[in-house]
Amino acid sequence: MRVSTQEFYQSSLYSLLNQQSTLNNLSQQLSTGNALINPTSNPVANAQVLDLNSKIANLGSYQQSNTYAQQDLGMSSSTLQSVGTLMNQVQQLAVQMNNATVNASDLHNAVATMQGNLQQLVQLANTQDANGTYIYGGSRANTPPFQLQSDGTVQYLGDSSQKTLEIGPGLTTPISQAGNAVFMNTLAGNGTFTVSGSASNYQIPAGSSGTSVNAVGNTTLGPGSVLNSATANSEFVAKGAQFEVTISNGASGLTYNVTSGTGVVGSAGWTASSGSVVSGTYTPGQSIAIPATEGGSPFITVSTNGEPASGQTATFTLAASKPQSLFQTFSDLITAFSEGSGSPGANTRRAQDISNALANLNQFQTSLLSTQAQIGSQLQQAQSVQSLNTNLTQQFQTARGNLADVSYPQVITQFQESSTALQAAQKAFVQVQGLSLFNYIS
Structure with a gap:
């Protein structure tokens, strides 16, 4: 078989270029640490690496959202702890003021303290996160959700929504709480019914x-x-x-009577549905067990304190609990402390109002603990997902490394072999190129 000069040059050039390409590819692998410099060299591995890169990027995005969620949940939990501390201080103040020996100066100072407490509560309810959004405003997070009005009431301008973030594939977690659920809608009294005293209980006949x-x-x-x-x-x-519930101090001594009905007690709209359900002799400090109907089993009980003046009757209404805001409870205490002191009527009214406010605060404490427990559970879930995402990221990175990372001993050996092969090909090309028949004709 004869090989033309042109074929010789083309074959040699192809061999040299191929060796140079291999050597260049190995050199890039050594300098970058990436074994997949040329996607066509291993298309299957390259496709797997691209898929792993996408998964790692998605997990990184989830981790950023998770970090943000934990920050907001932690801030919400910390804020509610501050609210709980403030409520404890208010409870202590209310107990101190529930005393017939307090004077006008004590009550005046208590009013000033409660006004400051109310403002502090509004500030806590308007807490902002690191991005300046209000964590208790629901989806309306760009304006203060709670506004203190000139009459001492507080208006909620947020909504009932909760902001959520996706912290894992198909997994979302709330990062905020609706302010009306936390601060506005806790059932008053003992959570089932409330106690209110008639105004006549505190007035001189x-x-x-x-x-x-x-x-x-x-x-x-x-x-x-x-x-x-x-x-x-x-x-x-x-x-x-x-x-x-009526407690009387009449000719027959101290007695009590409980009547069941509907409508507004003490008005023409009141309808006694079954008349008296229970009655008896009254002893100050006793608990009155109340059945739904006369002769039935008691389903509620109320404790008592004190007694009416001679010839008088004290009247109280037990009605279904209604939602009340924590701000209103603070305001009720301001009103109770503003009622003055000295007269039995003022002291008794203050005592009843403080008793009712303390009952409301107890309900808010229970609700607050429940909310904190829920936030703690969400925070724990976010931390668990973060740990899971970290482990998955490490697994994907390891798998990607097995596919794309260079094995330096192997590539260095290949580089040396390719370099030797290229040098040999170059030398052979030069030697063969120098051959000519005229060198052998004498």
Whole structure:
């Protein structure tokens, strides 16, 4: 077989270029550490690396969202802890003021303190995260959700939504709480029913000289408790029933009577549904067990304190609990402390109002602890997902490294072999190029 000069040059050039390309590819692998410099050299591995890169990038995005979620959840938890501390301080102040020996100066200072506490509560409810968004505004996170009005009331301008972030494939977590659920909508009283005293309980009767300290009694009722939840729900919620508790100091001594009905107690709209459900002799400090109907089993009970003045009756209404804001409870205490001191009527009214406010604060404490527990669970979930995402990222990076990372001992050996082969090819080309028949003709 004869090889033309042109074929010789083309074959040699192809061989040299191929050796140079291999050597250049190995050189780039050594300098970059990437074994897939040329995608066509291993298309399957290159496709797998691209897929792994996409998964790693997605996990990185989830981790950023997760970090942001943990920051907001942590801030919310910390803020609610501050709210709880503030509520404890308010409870202590209320207990101190629930004393007939406090004077006008004490109450004046307590009013000033509570006004400051109310402003502080609004500030806590308007907490912002690192990005300046309000964490208790729901989806309306760019304006303060709570506004203190000139009359001391607080208006909520947010909504009931919760912001969420995706912290894993198909997994989202709330990063905020709706402010109305946290601060505005806790059931008052003991969570089932409330106790309210008639205004006549604290007033000197018409025609009385008012010279006797006993002209107004000092009867108060505690927040009460539920003995049978099903019956309580049926009476207060389903039937809309109310119970009127009267404690009298008459000719037959101290007695009590409880009447069941609907409507507004003490007005023409009140309808006694079953008349008296329970009555008896009253002893100051006793608990009154109340059945739904006469002769039935008690389903609620209320504690008592004090007694009416001679010839008088103290009246109280037990009605279904309604939502009340924590701000309103603070305002109620400001009103209670502003009622003055000295007279039995003022002291008794303040005592009843403080008792009711303390019951509301207890409900808010329970609600607050429940919210904190929920946030803690969400934070724990986010931390677990973060750990899982970190492990997955490491696994994907290891798999990518096995496909794309250079094995330096192997590539260095290949580089040396290719370099030797290129040098040999170059030398052979030069030697063969120098051959000519004229060198052998003498």
